[in-house]
Amino acid sequence: MGTLVKALRSTGLPPPRWYDVHIGYNPAQASYAVQNSDAVLSADGQQAELVVGEVGYDSPAIAAAINRFTASSPRQVEEVSPWYVRSMTGCQIPPPYRPGVYARVRGR
Numbered sequence: 001m002g003t004l005v006k007a008l009r010s011t012g013l014p015p016p017r018w019y020d021v022h023i024g025y026n027p028a029q030a031s032y033a034v035q036n037s038d039a040v041l042s043a044d045g046q047q048a049e050l051v052v053g054e055v056g057y058d059s060p061a062i063a064a065a066i067n068r069f070t071a072s073s074p075r076q077v078e079e080v081s082p083w084y085v086r087s088m089t090g091c092q093i094p095p096p097y098r099p100g101v102y103a104r105v106r107g108r
Contacts, residue, residue, distance in 0.1 A: 001040040009044075018049040018078055023066075025056040025085070030065040038075045049076040054083040057093045058100035070106045080105050 001019070008015060019041070023033035034050065041048055056062055063080075070077050080102040084093045 001037050005040060005044050015046050016048055018051050020051045020053045022054050023052055027061040027065040030062045034069040038073050049078040051078050052080045055080060057082045057084055060101050063101040063105055066105050077105060
């Protein structure tokens, strides 16, 4: 995230209104990723929202990690977009796809 912020700042353009972050496929990775993204953006003085993209499909544990973050941070999580796998090893989920537990993530 830090490298991205520096690269975008070097353009002289205003920072984005939101950042798409991919937070991993387990609760520890998810928690670290949203907290780290928040810390980097806060250190740069940005209040941009986060969009969580390609997160493990319908994971109550990852949704809980995101909810813990939104309960403790003023940074908004605007959207959570699940991917069609449950883990990095790629257990593919057949359609139709639904928001599942991510529909109840606070801060959306």
